[in-house]
Each structure stands twice: as C-alpha cells, then as structure tokens.
Amino acid sequence: MDTSAARRNILARIRSAQGRPAAPTDAERAAAEDYLARHPTGPRPELPSTPAELVARFTLEAERLSTTVAEVNALNDAPAEAHRYLQSLNLGIDAVAWLSLGDLPWSAAGLDVQLRKPADADLVGITGCFCATAETGSLVLLSGPETPASGALLPQTHVAIVPASRIVAAHEDAFALMRAERGELPRAVNFVSGPSRTGDIEQTIVLGAHGPYRVHVIIVRGA
Missing domain, CATH: 3.40.50.10420 (NagB/RpiA/CoA transferase-like)
Incomplete structure (x- = not known):
C-alpha cells in the first residue's frame, strides 16, 4: 500500500497549524541540507574502507x-x-x-x-x-x-x-x-x-x- 499521499496530508495539516505553507519551501529544504552538511558527526570506531x-x-x-x-x-x-x-x-x-x-x-x-x-x-x-x-x-x-x-x-x-x-x-x-x-x-x-x-x-x-x-x-x- 502506498501511504505517501496520506503522509503528505498529515504533515500538511501539522504545518498549517504552525502557520506555515502546506509544503516545505525551497528555503526550508536548503536550510535543512545545510544543517546536515555542517552538523558534526559523533565519535565512530575505526572501520574498514576497502x-x-x-x-x-x-x-x-x-x-x-x-x-x-x-x-x-x-x-x-x-x-x-x-x-x-x-x-x-x-x-x-x-x-x-x-x-x-x-x-x-x-x-x-x-x-x-x-x-x-x-x-x-x-x-x-x-x-x-x-x-x-x-x-x-x-x-x-x-x-x-x-x-x-x-x-x-x-x-x-x-x-x-x-x-x-x-x-x-x-x-x-x-x-x-x-x-x-x-x-x-x-x-x-x-x-x-x-x-x-x-x-x-x-x-x-x-x-x-x-x-x-x-x-x-x-x-x-x-x-
């Protein structure tokens, strides 16, 4: 079952209650991508690479x-x-x-x-x-x-x-x-x-x- 439409509708209602547009704006997506790129990763053990x-x-x-x-x-x-x-x-x-x-x-x-x-x-x-x-x-x-x-x-x-x-x-x-x-x-x-x-x-x-x-x-x- 494809639930993507239902999920979009739920998120749209949440965003509307917050006073935001139903769908994320380009600026919001860019801010999220920038955060992920800049956010430091936690400590990791040494892992194989080849x-x-x-x-x-x-x-x-x-x-x-x-x-x-x-x-x-x-x-x-x-x-x-x-x-x-x-x-x-x-x-x-x-x-x-x-x-x-x-x-x-x-x-x-x-x-x-x-x-x-x-x-x-x-x-x-x-x-x-x-x-x-x-x-x-x-x-x-x-x-x-x-x-x-x-x-x-x-x-x-x-x-x-x-x-x-x-x-x-x-x-x-x-x-x-x-x-x-x-x-x-x-x-x-x-x-x-x-x-x-x-x-x-x-x-x-x-x-x-x-x-x-x-x-x-x-x-x-x-x-």
Whole structure:
C-alpha cells in the first residue's frame, strides 16, 4: 500500500497549524541540507574502507549474530545457492520472494518461488536489501510495493541477497546513502541483525521469538 499521499496530508495539516505553507519551501529544504552538511558527526570506531575489508567485516559480524553467510560470483548464481542452503536443512523448495527479484532463474535452480508478499503458511522468504552495514552485520531493508518488509519478518527462514558493492561501513553511511539515492524515506526502514531472538525468560537467548528462526545471507561479489 502506498501511504505517501496520506503522509503528505498529515504533515500538511501539522504545518498549517504552525502557520506555515502546506509544503516545505525551497528555503526550508536548503536550510535543512545545510544543517546536515555542517552538523558534526559523533565519535565512530575505526572501520574498514576497502570493498574486501567491508565484506570480511560484515561476514564476521553477521556470523556473530547467528546469520549464515555464503558468497557467489554473480547475481544469477544466487538462486542455486539458495537451493543448496534450503536443501541442506531439508526446508523444501517452496519460497516467496520480492517482486524485484523476479528476473532471477529460480525454476532453473530447482526452486518454486512465488513473487508476492508472504502469508502465514509461507515458511521461506527471499529478499534483497537496500544496503548492509559492516560494523554490525546488519541488513538494511526499505519497504515498498516491490520490497515488502514482511518478506523478511514473517517467514521462519529469511534468505537475503546482498550485493558486495552495497555493503557500507556503518549505520550513518546507510542513512547517508538513503538520503542521496531516495531523498524521502519510505514508510519503514528495517535493520535486520540476525535471526529474531529474546532473552526474556531466565535470560536465556531463544531464536525465532518474534520473526525468522534463521537468516542466510548470499553475498554477490560481482554486484
């Protein structure tokens, strides 16, 4: 569902109550951009900067979060790796995937993939990502008509395809990339850091408490 019009209407009413025009003026946008450019960033640890270092750090941090990681050479190799992973755990060949992944050779890889939002009965969800952060091993997912957030949150198993070129150093870099490429943020921005977990009961970590039991990341070196 596209909620951008409803959001604009809500913000317009707020601005009207403040005695301002319904839409931001060019001067307001310029002032906000100037503030972001001049505002000092907080302290950050030393982080990797080269592509190879970013992939290595992301893999290390993701595996610390109980995410499994595999690498393939090209995007079209991702379905075969997804099939290998699912078969290794006897999880079957059925999955749902983002519409944006519709051009990949799922059938040729032996998978029965439906391009739609997941339902309660769907056990495997396959998504891409907007980017990923090396510092925390997190996936950054932006919701949209072709990239529903439920694809990563509802199924018991989440398989994510991550282009190596989209791994950034830290969360600050992820938000900077969103502003540079998207301008206006979508309805939901999700940072996925491994399988869902809780430690509420006797301080014992239990996976799959509020979402996927397992997360498998396929890093595409040539993308």
